[in-house]
Amino acid sequence: MAVSGGSDSVALVHLAHEWAVAHGRSLAVLHVDHGLNPDSRVWHDRVRDMAARLGAAFHSARWEGPWPETGLPAAARSARHARLAEMARAIGARVILTGHTADDVAEGRWMQAEGSTLGTLRDWSPSPAWPEGRGLMLLRPLLGERRAALRDWLKAAGVDWIEDPANTDIRYGRSRARRALADGAEAAVPQQDRSASSDGISADQWGVIRAPRDTEPRALAFGLVVAGGGVRPPRGDRLARLSERIAAGENFTAGLAGARLVAGTDGLMLVREAGDYRRRGEPVLDLPPGVEAAWDGRFALRVDEAGWRVAPLAGRAARLGREDRAVVAGVPAAVRPALPVLIRDDETGPVLAQSGARVEALAACRLALGLGQVKHEADLKCRREWRTDGRAPIL
Known part of the structure; x- marks a missing residue:
């Protein structure tokens, strides 16, 4: 307490x-x-x-x-x-x-x-x-x-x-x-609006969020925050314009709250906006061995060896190993630049983080908590089990 x-x-x-x-x-x-x-x-x-x-x-x-x-x-x-x-x-x-x-x-x-x-x-x-x-x-x-x-x-x-x-x-x-309010004005108990409608919103092990086009604005705003790894929701006027374009059936791509929204005929995809790194600086984080570290507000990582750092894939994809390139090829193109990769102090690497560390995408758990899908302490089971081979966590 x-x-x-x-x-x-x-x-x-x-x-x-x-x-x-x-x-x-x-x-x-x-x-x-x-x-x-x-x-x-x-x-x-x-x-x-x-x-x-x-x-x-x-x-x-x-x-x-x-x-x-x-x-x-x-x-x-x-x-x-x-x-x-x-x-x-x-x-x-x-x-x-x-x-x-x-x-x-x-x-x-x-x-x-x-x-x-x-x-x-x-x-x-x-x-x-x-x-x-x-x-x-x-x-x-x-x-x-x-x-x-x-x-x-x-x-x-x-x-x-x-x-x-x-x-x-x-x-x-x-x-x-x-x-x-010292004159005794009524202090009413709030109506508990615990959740925005979250039907159909989901996140995968890469942090990609997918949602139907009729997702209500408040849930969409939170989805953008989660995809961007930040804490500040988008401004109301910008969110309103975005919602209007979605409701009008328009297919488009737009950046908001550190995230990129791809609106298509099959729904919405929300991913990290890699262009945000050019404006705010590239997130590079040292990884102490055996200690969980949160990177870019989107992934939790743990490595066993000293000397590793985590950084975004953008600008490093050409130096990936063959197996990692094959994995990345199966991920939507809009997702790839913001994937985490491991590099050493001597610039060894890059290695796709899921290949060299225990990695958990935080989006699914954060969505569940923020959209009111967790009603009780007993339901707080967001943590995935780490895979023993160090690749993507079991969902």
Whole structure:
């Protein structure tokens, strides 16, 4: 569970502790120190001590910046989710509980009305951190509860909490929302729109996403994000124009959100846009032996020998071995430039990654989580089994 030390997370950690004891489950407290307040170390120690009193494991991480001049809350939120995901994965957790309440929902709606692009809270959703949060879900059990009621419960139980002065700093949108809603405005529980229609959307071991032409825009937007390996959805106006062309029956190719969409008579194909590498730089990643590494937001790789790096195939295809060239020839042409290949520090290679490493395409799992196809912790079985011959994973 993510615990800041504020009233909402303190209330939930006590409730979660009672549930864990009753159900024979272990509870781990995860704390992120943003370093933004001079008392942050004291807050860290208070959360650590509370976890110890509850008999829960305690793990912490610190955000060292850099802190942007503008957009600090968003940057802090992204850093927090990334560090929570890293800690959760390190201890083998698949679900992170957070203490968001109905008040957070109301504040988010107020901020959206003021022009914020903040997303809507859902009780069950994938971690927004990527690729750190791959395979992780967030559970928000308190979305139907009011913050005041939780504080009354804590007071009755003799439990205190931390008051973060940033919550009253009107430089931040969240604080302005709290002030605007302090008159008791209704904090309605959100309608849980868990999933965009995902009928017919699928991904293969190469990360290729296929979808019918009548895929609804929200699912299409997420498919583009997944194919591109990023986190930012396409702008609404660009997505709308793309959807209009698809609906009109037009066959075309277009780039959006780091992905390439190929619209044909037999449906849509979404792949990585290799031209994006020329604009943003080629992703080249060192691969420590025996450690899983996420590359380009699309593949997880693990090698057994030191000295390997992973890079895109673009510009290296002519130097592939005969067997690898035969494999690549069976992949759609639009997919090939962004396939991962292994190269050594001495420029040995390239070797198709599936030939020299254990490789998992992340698209299928990410689609399942993001499109609401995973309803329960027991269904979190996205991980494929590695093949012993190092080639494509078993789907």
